[in-house]
Amino acid sequence: MPKYIAGIDEGTTGARTFVINEDGETVGLAAAELTQNYPHPGWIEHDPQEIVRIQLETFRGAMHQAGIRPDDLAYVGLTNQRETALVWEKDTGQPIYRAIVWASRQTVDVVEQWKEQGLGEQIESTTGLIPDAYYSASKIRWILDQVPGAQERAEKGELLAGTIDTWLVWKFTGGKQHVTEFSNASRTMMFNLAKGEWDDDLLAAYNIPKRMLPEVRSSNAVMGDLNATFGVDVPICGILGDQQAGLFGQAAYSPGQVKMTYGTAGVLNINSGDAPKPVPGLTPSIAWGINGELTYEIEGVQFAQGKTMQWLRDDLKLIHTAPDSEWYAGQVPSTDGVYLVPAFTGLSAPIWDPYARAAIIGMSNATTRLHVIRAAVESMVYQTRDVIDAAQDGTGISIPELRVDGGAVKNNFLCQLQADILGIPVVRPKNQEAAVYGAMLMGGLGMGQWSSLDALAELWEVDRVFEPEMGRDEAESLYAGWIAARDLTRGWLKKAGRA
Numbered sequence: 001m002p003k004y005i006a007g008i009d010e011g012t013t014g015a016r017t018f019v020i021n022e023d024g025e026t027v028g029l030a031a032a033e034l035t036q037n038y039p040h041p042g043w044i045e046h047d048p049q050e051i052v053r054i055q056l057e058t059f060r061g062a063m064h065q066a067g068i069r070p071d072d073l074a075y076v077g078l079t080n081q082r083e084t085a086l087v088w089e090k091d092t093g094q095p096i097y098r099a100i101v102w103a104s105r106q107t108v109d110v111v112e113q114w115k116e117q118g119l120g121e122q123i124e125s126t127t128g129l130i131p132d133a134y135y136s137a138s139k140i141r142w143i144l145d146q147v148p149g150a151q152e153r154a155e156k157g158e159l160l161a162g163t164i165d166t167w168l169v170w171k172f173t174g175g176k177q178h179v180t181e182f183s184n185a186s187r188t189m190m191f192n193l194a195k196g197e198w199d200d201d202l203l204a205a206y207n208i209p210k211r212m213l214p215e216v217r218s219s220n221a222v223m224g225d226l227n228a229t230f231g232v233d234v235p236i237c238g239i240l241g242d243q244q245a246g247l248f249g250q251a252a253y254s255p256g257q258v259k260m261t262y263g264t265a266g267v268l269n270i271n272s273g274d275a276p277k278p279v280p281g282l283t284p285s286i287a288w289g290i291n292g293e294l295t296y297e298i299e300g301v302q303f304a305q306g307k308t309m310q311w312l313r314d315d316l317k318l319i320h321t322a323p324d325s326e327w328y329a330g331q332v333p334s335t336d337g338v339y340l341v342p343a344f345t346g347l348s349a350p351i352w353d354p355y356a357r358a359a360i361i362g363m364s365n366a367t368t369r370l371h372v373i374r375a376a377v378e379s380m381v382y383q384t385r386d387v388i389d390a391a392q393d394g395t396g397i398s399i400p401e402l403r404v405d406g407g408a409v410k411n412n413f414l415c416q417l418q419a420d421i422l423g424i425p426v427v428r429p430k431n432q433e434a435a436v437y438g439a440m441l442m443g444g445l446g447m448g449q450w451s452s453l454d455a456l457a458e459l460w461e462v463d464r465v466f467e468p469e470m471g472r473d474e475a476e477s478l479y480a481g482w483i484a485a486r487d488l489t490r491g492w493l494k495k496a497g498r499a
Contacts, residue, residue, distance in 0.1 A: 004068055005443070008055060008078040009436040010164055011242065012101065012264040013310065015055040017062040018436050019073075024459065028068070030061025037098060042105035042345055045098035048086050051164065052171045056229070070230040075447050077238035077439035079245040080164040081264075082187045085136035087143045087150065087161045087212070093175055096147050096159065099167075100139040103265070103303050105345050107138035108354050110145075114138075119205055126202055128186070128193040128276050128284035130352050134301070135189035136163055141206055154209045161212040163188065165239050172236065174228025180214040181221065182289035183244035191216075193276050193284065196294055219244075219288040220446035238443020242435045243267040244287050247297060249438025250403045250429065251460035253453045258391075258399050260384055261434070262408035266305030268349075268387040270298040270395075279394030281350025282387065290445060298395070300349035300387030304342035304358075305380045306408055311344070312376055318369050326411040329374040337362040339485035340375040342383075347490065350390035355493040361485045380408065381418045382482035388422060401425045405434035412466075420470035421479055430461040 004027070007018040013036070019028030032054045037045040063070065083102035088095045100106065111133050114123070123131045133139075140161045144150045153159050162170070166180045185191045185198075190208065192199040196216075203210050217223065223236045240248060243261060247269040250259040255273035260266065269287070276284035276296045287297035304311075309322040319325055339361050346354040360372060384402075392399060401424055408414055409428050419426040431437050441459075444450045468475075493499040 004066065004073050005440050006059065006062065006073050006076045007436040007440040008059065008076060008168070009242075009433075010051060010055055010078070010080045010168060012081045012084075012103070015051065015058050016436070017055070017058040018433065018440075019062045019066040019068065020440065028062035028064070028066030030058040030065060032058055040106070044101040044104040046084065046101055048088070048095040048099045048167060051099070052168065055168065070226060070234055071232040073234045074449065075235045075237045075443050076226065077436070077443035078165060078168065078236060079240055079242045079435045079439040080168065080184070082163060082184055082241040082243065083134055083136050084164050085139040085161065085188070086167060087140060087154075087159050088167070090158055090160050093171065096150060097143045099164070100142065102134055103307075103345050104139075105133055105354060107133040107142040110138040110141050114205070117205070122205070123189060123202065126192055126199050127189050128278065129189050130283060131189070132352060133354065134348070135187060137189040137202075137206055137208065140208055140212070144208070151207070154212050157211050159212055160214075161208075162214050165241070166214045169223050169236060169239075172226060172229045173224035176228065177224035178214045179217055179223050181217050181219045181223075181239045182286040182294060183219060183241040184239070185216045186286035187241060193286065196286070196289070218290060218292055220290050220442050222446060235447065237446040238439050238441070240288060240439050240442055243269055243299065243301075244285075244297065245435040245438035245442070246405055247271065247287055247438070248442055249431070249434030249436075250405060251457045252403065253457060256397055257403075259403040259405065259434070262305050262380060262404065262406035262414070264306045264310070266302035266380060266383055268300040268384065268391065270391055272296045272298050277395065279391060281352065281390045282394060283349070288442065298391060300390060302383040302387065303346070303348045304344050305383065306406065307344070308340070308342040308376050308379060309408070311342070312373060318373055322407070323410065325373055325377050326413050328370055329377045329413050332368075332370045332374055335362075335371045335375045335378060336364070336366060337481065338367055338371045338375045339482055340372060340379050341486050341489045342376070342379055343489050347486070349387050351486075351490065353490050355491045355499050356489045357492040359485070359489050359492075361488060362481075377411070377414055378417065380414060381421050382479060382486075384418060385421050385479060399424060401427050403427045403429065405429065405432050415464075415466045416469070419466040419468045421475050423468050423472060423475065425468070426466040428463045428466070430463040432463075
């Protein structure tokens with residue numbers, strides 16, 4: 001078997017490809033940013049063709065850096081931004097509209113209409129998801145409504161739909177494979193969580209033809225090969241949505257194990273074992289399916305974590321690069337009572353208020369950009385506690401430690417404050433690219449490179465443990481201020497007459 005593995009990481013803000021050798025060392029890496037399109041306030045769209053083009057560019061770049069060819073690969077794993085959805089022509093492969101990004105709020109009215117029709121309880125009981133524009137179903141419905149003739153074409157079988165994993169595999173295989181896997185399917189608001197299949201009743205209620213949707217396979221299944229793209233029979237094996245991939249890459253294979261990813265969004269995932277467990281404000285989903293056997297998770301998503309740093313950098317011009325935030329935050333001993341609530345597209349878990357909007361609260365004449373930057377970093381910590389508290393309250397479980405990953409965890413200030421506010425250790429692994437690593441490990445199970453989850457768990461190593469240092473009274477006071485600030489933003493669009 002060839003010695004190298006490639007991992008495709010198609011994210012919200014950019015595309016990356018990793019190449020690792022048989023010792024797990026990264027020998028090739030290439031990355032590029034994606035264009036973010038904002039046609040209207042609250043709308044976010046991606047060009048599907050650009051996603052493919054840029055991802056292939058990073059693939060070639062990583063191959064070049066590693067000094068190998070595609071036929072030197074054992075297989076390719078893939079992880080992707082979830083919930084983002086698109087519709088394309090079956091015959092030509094041309095999208096009929098841009099991909100609507102998971103964080104976009106342009107389909108709020110579609111979901112509100114479904115709730116008014118009485119579908120809210122059915123959606124929650126069937127899919128485990130709280131009815132929201134975040135998920136894929138309303139995005140597909142919106143595209144079918146907005147593009148003339150699309151509904152009729154979909155019913156005739158002329159159009160296909162899918163999430164980004166489905167789109168990339170379809171393109172990489174030259175249109176031969178229209179597939180997805182359990183973790184991505186469970187985040188569409190069209191999937192029956194208990195049965196592990198598309199739900200016919202919901203699809204009928206949504207008026208989304210089932211023939212548009214991909215075949216659902218196990219996460220460790222072979223999905224196709226790269227023959228149509230590179231002329232080699234290298235398998236595409238090991239696909240997971242990015243957050244479930246992070247849970248897998250963090251070796252959280254036992255019920256009760258937890259990880260938090262600080263990416264564009266922040267996402268808490270808890271392995272909940274072999275059955276879905278509803279938790280108020282959070283969402284049960286499928287963590288992965290291995291050889292047809294499902295493992296479930298409890299999830300809490302925060303729409304704006306790393307996205308907040310991107311906003312400070314690109315729009316406010318307060319920092320030059322995201323890592324700068326650690327230095328700036330450390331230049332003041334506190335925020336002086338300033339809180340930044342990054343509800344740019346509403347509040348997500350555990351509040352779920354699409355009408356909330358971002359705010360900076362508590363400023364005075366003495367407030368400087370340093371206080372605002374520190375408040376932005378602190379908002380990531382407080383949001384994480386929001387979902388941790390909801391998880392513990394809803395399940396009765398006690399979380400002894402938090403495993404963390406994502407680009408922001410290089411920030412020692414962030415990790416230490418997170419431990420202080422939670423009052424539990426925060427554990428940073430040596431390999432902080434948990435999502436793409438998790439997809440490659442899942443592919444290794446499918447290809448027989450590793451024999452069991454126990455064998456994979458032995459690969460996980462700790463970089464640093466951050467122990468709580470702050471007194472509990474101080475931590476609780478800071479968090480109480482966050483709750484007060486957060487709640488002031490709730491329902492803002494309605495209060496301002498803009499809903």
